[in-house]
Amino acid sequence: xxxxxxxxxxxxxxxxxxxxxxxxxxxxxxxxxxxxxxxxxxxxxxxxxxxxxxxxxxxxxxxxxxxxxxxxxxxxxxxxxxxxxxxxxxxxxxxxxxxxxxxxxxxxxxxxxxxxxxxxxxxxxxxxxxxxxxxxxxxxxxxxxxxxxxxxxxxxxx
Amino acid sequence: xxxxxxxxxxxxxxxxxxxxxxxxxxxxxxxxxxxxxxxxxxxxxxxxxxxxxxxxxxxxxxxxxxxxxxxxxxxxxxxxxxxxxxxxxxxxxxxxxxxxxxxxxxxxxxxxxxxxxxxxxxxxxxxxxxxxxxxxxxxxxxxxxxxxxxxxxxxxxxxxxxxxxxxxxxxxxxxxxxxxxxxxxxxxxxxxxxxxxxxxxxxxxxxxxxxxxxxxxxxxxxxxxxxxxxxxxxxxxxxxxxxxxxxxxxxxxxxxxxxxxxxxxxxxxxxxxxxxxxxxxxxxxxxxxxxxxxxxxxxxxxxxxxxxxxxxxxxxxxxxxxxxxxxxxxxxxxxxxxxxxxxxxxxxxxxxxxxxxxxxxxxxxxxxxxxxxxxxxxxxxxxxxxxxxxxxxxxxxxxxxxxxxxxxxxxxxxxxxxxxxxxxxxxxxxxxxxxxxxxxxxxxxxxxxxxxxxxxxxxxxxxxxxxxxxxxxxxxxxxxxxxxxxxxxxxxxxxxxxxxxx
Numbered sequence: 293x294x295x296x297x298x299x300x301x302x303x304x305x306x307x308x309x310x311x312x313x314x315x316x317x318x319x320x321x322x323x324x325x326x327x328x329x330x331x332x333x334x335x336x337x338x339x340x341x342x343x344x345x346x347x348x349x350x351x352x353x354x355x356x357x358x359x360x361x362x363x364x365x366x367x368x369x370x371x372x373x374x375x376x377x378x379x380x381x382x383x384x385x386x387x388x389x390x391x392x393x394x395x396x397x398x399x400x401x402x403x404x405x406x407x408x409x410x411x412x413x414x415x416x417x418x419x420x421x422x423x424x425x426x427x428x429x430x431x432x433x434x435x436x437x438x439x440x441x442x443x444x445x446x447x448x449x450x
Numbered sequence: 451x452x453x454x455x456x457x458x459x460x461x462x463x464x465x466x467x468x469x470x471x472x473x474x475x476x477x478x479x480x481x482x483x484x485x486x487x488x489x490x491x492x493x494x495x496x497x498x499x500x501x502x503x504x505x506x507x508x509x510x511x512x513x514x515x516x517x518x519x520x521x522x523x524x525x526x527x528x529x530x531x532x533x534x535x536x537x538x539x540x541x542x543x544x545x546x547x548x549x550x551x552x553x554x555x556x557x558x559x560x561x562x563x564x565x566x567x568x569x570x571x572x573x574x575x576x577x578x579x580x581x582x583x584x585x586x587x588x589x590x591x592x593x594x595x596x597x598x599x600x601x602x603x604x605x606x607x608x609x610x611x612x613x614x615x616x617x618x619x620x621x622x623x624x625x626x627x628x629x630x631x632x633x634x635x636x637x638x639x640x641x642x643x644x645x646x647x648x649x650x651x652x653x654x655x656x657x658x659x660x661x662x663x664x665x666x667x668x669x670x671x672x673x674x675x676x677x678x679x680x681x682x683x684x685x686x687x688x689x690x691x692x693x694x695x696x697x698x699x700x701x702x703x704x705x706x707x708x709x710x711x712x713x714x715x716x717x718x719x720x721x722x723x724x725x726x727x728x729x730x731x732x733x734x735x736x737x738x739x740x741x742x743x744x745x746x747x748x749x750x751x752x753x754x755x756x757x758x759x760x761x762x763x764x765x766x767x768x769x770x771x772x773x774x775x776x777x778x779x780x781x782x783x784x785x786x787x788x789x790x791x792x793x794x795x796x797x798x799x800x801x802x803x804x805x806x807x808x809x810x811x812x813x814x815x816x817x818x819x820x821x822x823x824x825x826x827x828x829x830x831x832x833x834x835x836x837x838x839x840x841x842x843x844x845x846x847x848x849x850x851x852x853x854x855x856x857x858x859x860x861x862x863x864x865x866x867x868x869x870x871x872x873x874x875x876x877x878x879x880x881x882x883x884x885x886x887x888x889x890x891x892x893x894x895x896x897x898x899x900x901x902x903x904x905x906x907x908x909x910x911x912x913x914x915x916x917x918x919x920x921x922x923x924x925x926x927x928x929x930x931x932x933x934x935x936x937x938x939x940x941x942x943x944x945x946x947x948x949x950x951x952x
Contacts, residue, residue, distance in 0.1 A: 371549030372663045387660040395583065396550040396660050419549045 348428050353412045355429035356403055358447040359422050366448055367422035370398040374414035374423055382407035383414060401444040405432055452518040457525055463516055470498050470511035473524065480524055481533060481562050483540070483649045484601035485512035488706040490610050495540070495601050497562070499532045500524045508532055530566070537567035543579045543624060544650075545596040553651030555664040559599070579624045587617070587628075588636030590656050590710055591645060595627040598652035604628065604644035611707065612796070614638040628652070639798065642710045646696060655694070657714055662693045670895035671698060673882050675760060675804040675875050676712030679797050680884030683708060685716075685876055685895035692716045692876060692896065703884065709798050716876075722859050724871040725900025736901050739870050740911050746828045746851055746868075747916070750779035754826035757784035757814050758834035759803035762880030763889065763939075764925055765905035766805070766812050767932045769832060771920050776913035781826060784809045785818030787839035799885055804875075808883030811936055822846050830855065832905055833872060837861035855908060871902040878904055879925065889939050 307313055329336045339346060348354075359367045370387035388399035415425050427450055434440050451462045454469075456478050463472040468491060470480050483495035491512050499508035503521035508529065511522075523529065541559065548554040581595035605617045605628065616636045620629050630636055636644070645653045667686040674681040674695065681704035684696045695716055697708035727739030734742065747753055755777075757769055766784070773782045790800040810816070822829070822836075822843065828851045836843050838861040847865065854866035857874045875882075877898040881891040898904075903911075906925055913920050922928040933939045 369550045370660070372666075373549060376663070376665065389584075389660060 342431075352428060352430075353410045353415075353425040354427045355405065355432060356408075356414070356423055356425050356442070356447060357427050357450045358401065358444065359424060360448060366398060366401075366444065367420050368398045368401060369420055369422070370396045370401075371419060373417040373419060377413040377417035379411060379413065380407045380409045382409075398444060401447060403442045403447065405440045405442060406437060452516045452520070454516050454518075454520040454522060456522045465516070467516050468512055469500065469502075469509075469514040469516055469520075469522065472516045473500075473511060473522070478524055480511045481566055482512055483558055483562075483599060484603060486603050486606075486647055486706075488611070489603060489606045489647070492602055492606065495599065496536045497533060497540075499529060499536070501526050501529055533562075533566040534569055537563055538569050538572070540599045541567070541571065542573060543581075543596065544599070545575075545578065547597075551594075551597065551651035552654050552659060552664070553597075553648075557651060558649035581625075581627055585629075586635075586656075587630055587653075588641050590714070591636050591641050592654050592656055592659060593628060594652050594654070597650050598628055599650055600626055600628070601649060603647045603649065604653060607644050607647060608636070608638065608641075611643075612638045612640050616641075617644075639709050639711060639794070640707060640796070642713050643697070643707050647706075658694045662688050667693055668895075669696075670876075670893045672876065672892040672895060673804065673884075673890045674708060674712040675882065676709070676715055676802065677791070677799045678801040678804060678806055678885040679704065679799050680804055680882050680888070680890050681708040681712060681797060682890065683712075687876075687895050690896045690899075691720045702888065703890070704797055707797060709796075711798065718858055719874050719876050719896075723899050723902070724856060724859060724863060724869055725902070727871060727901060728869045730867060736870075736903065736911075739868070740908075740915055742868055743830070743853055743870065743912060744915050746853065747777060747780075747912075750777045752825075752827045753777060753780040754821055754824065754829045755780055755782045756818065756822075756829060756831045756834050756836070757782065757809065758832055759784060759786050759801075759806040759809045761805060761809075761833045761905060762875065762878060763805065763808045763812065763883060763932060764878075764880045764928055765832070766809055766814060768906045768909050768920065768922075768928060770812060770814060772909035772913055775920060776909075776916045776918035781821055781824075782814060783816070783818050783821040784814040785816045786834060787818075787836065787843075789839065801885070804882040804884070807885055807887060808881075808889070811883060811887075811939070812932075827851060829853070831862055831866070833857070835860040835862045837865050855905065857902065870908065871900055872908060873898045873902045873904050877902065881929075883939075887938060889933075 361367050370385055372385055375383040375385050382404040384402045385398050386400040387396050390397045412425055414423050452465050453460060453462050454472060456473055456476050461476045463475060470482060470485055471487065473480050480498045480500060482498040484492050485498060493510040493513040496510060498511040500511045501523040502509045544559065554560065583594050583596060585593040585595060587593050600619060602619065605619065608617045609615045616630050616634055616638060617628055618631065619626050621627060642655055645655045666688045669684045669686045672683050672685045674683045682698040682700040684698050685692055686694045686696060695713050697704055697706060699706055727734040727736060729742050755773055757766055770782060773780050786803050788802045791798060791802060793800050823846060829847065830853045832855045844865065852866040853868040854863045855870045855872045856863045857872055863869045876895045878894050881889050883889045906928065910920055
């Protein structure tokens with residue numbers, strides 16, 4: 293089937309064809325912001341990152357951490373609820389038996405932060421409040437992919 | 451036949467059935483914990499209480515035998531209230547540690563609480579009676595006393611099915627718990643069935659404990675290759691690894707049970723597999739391996755092919771055809787030197803190969819020892835660990851070129867000149883024929899690791915290189931011809947109906 297071309301609207305008049313007025317009209321927004329920022333520099337939204345940093349909201353979801361019990365062992369009981377809830381499949385756990393009372397404990401707890409979408413479902417799923425995302429850490433870049441798979445010890449140390 | 455009315459619908463059921471079973475056959479599921487169709491009835495959990503017209507008190511459906519004209523109500527306010535109250539009693543001392551409980555996801559308490567309980571607990575955690583969380587009942591079974599609801603399924607299993615009577619309930623009321631007799635353990639060779647029938651997370655398998663959450667696992671129907679009984683099993687797998695084997699109901703073969711030996715014998719499928727073909731010059735691609743095998747087959751009269759009663763019927767049938775069509779003159783023999791066990795009168799049988807009868811009926815001669823001592827210079831060993839079972843054969847095989855088609859790094863593979871990886875039963879669709887002549891089909895559970903191919907694919911490729919046709923497009927065609935040719939092997943109709951698994 294041929295594609296027809298249909299011209300709509302009225303032809304441009306001389307003012308529009310010269311472009312000058314239209315460009316000036318389009319620049320008005322930029323010029324308005326420019327004048328406002330020059331006159332009131334304190335209210336400028338731009339930050340001089342990384343020297344200056346934004347104040348994070350209270351419930352900001354940053355990098356995960358694992359909580360400890362009073363005796364320093366991980367609170368995590370390796371129930372796999374976070375791994376099950378994770379939509380990005382970034383948590384992998386291996387469970388083992390605790391020596392003392394026969395409870396379950398994580399032998400391995402890896403978070404692949406490259407996959408993480410920071411949705412916080414793992415935190416919601418946890419029955420022991422063992423995993424939190426309240427570290428406020430968001431500068432997680434690295435030159436090496438392996439370093440971005442956080443293990444149990446890294447997550448426990450915050 | 452007896453006519454009974456369940457919830458207003460009149461149905462005819464067999465005489466002598468327990469009401470719970472009769473109702474199930476009429477499509478009405480009555481919740482239960484202590485009742486198990488494979489065990490004698492006890493009626494202690496009270497969960498199956500129903501109203502029977504003419505009897506003022508609620509009756510337990512698992513102990514009531516149907517009578518003609520019986521009118522039963524299973525969903526009245528009285529019955530529903532009773533169930534909720536029973537749940538509350540059962541959960542009186544339950545620790546509700548579902549996050550660390552292996553049963554979570556397939557737990558009777560979880561399921562029935564959502565269906566029939568949904569009450570708010572009147573007991574705080576500190577009021578609950580604490581019991582031992584980890585008791586080693588035997589080498590394979592661990593007990594968590596807190597979770598137990600004292601249904602005594604495990605006690606009855608040991609008493610009435612195996613007859614060893616290891617388990618018993620000690621103490622009374624809140625302090626009652628399952629235990630073994632002093633100085634004795636739960637050591638019978640069928641002990642892990644108690645873990646299957648435990649409706650809660652009280653009994654757990656030492657090997658499977660904490661390994662995998664049940665909701666991750668997928669299952670495939672399979673047949674246990676541990677002996678010639680051919681117990682029907684489920685293969686539960688996750689991330690292409692087998693996590694556990696469970697018995698699958700087949701009243702003609704194994705009923706609800708399987709032995710621990712068969713149940714725990716799957717680690718060889720997960721570990722220590724041959725992934726690439728190996729020759730004297732190192733690793734090879736599958737096509738290179740096939741050409742290397744071909745180079746040894748130049749004189750068929752000098753070739754001995756050793757089949758195994760551990761192979762599937764399909765593999766053996768393909769192998770036999772391969773010898774007839776592509777390698778006339780080569781000798782084909784079969785057999786196994788696997789040590790035999792005892793017939794214990796329940797499930798385990800002496801022959802530890804799953805398909806000895808299938809091999810015989812396909813027509814592969816069992817004169818393995820004579821043939822090995824013969825003059826053949828090239829031996830192709832299919833899925834048979836000759837040296838592992840009989841180390842003294844090393845001198846016999848010493849002068850010969852040995853090609854091992856094997857799934858694992860067995861002694862035979864280590865001593866072979868050429869190793870070609872093949873699949874295990876868990877990666878194949880196939881069938882075993884058990885000691886009674888019943889051909890039982892099974893489905894592949896996991897993907898073959900590395901370059902592993904089925905024996906069918908290997909011989910198809912080899913005969914292709916030899917310029918010969920086996921005559922089957924697919925394994926389905928092979929199965930069809932095989933079941934047509936061999937008497938009594940007509941395709942067995944798979945029973946899709948969900949049998950009552952307890």
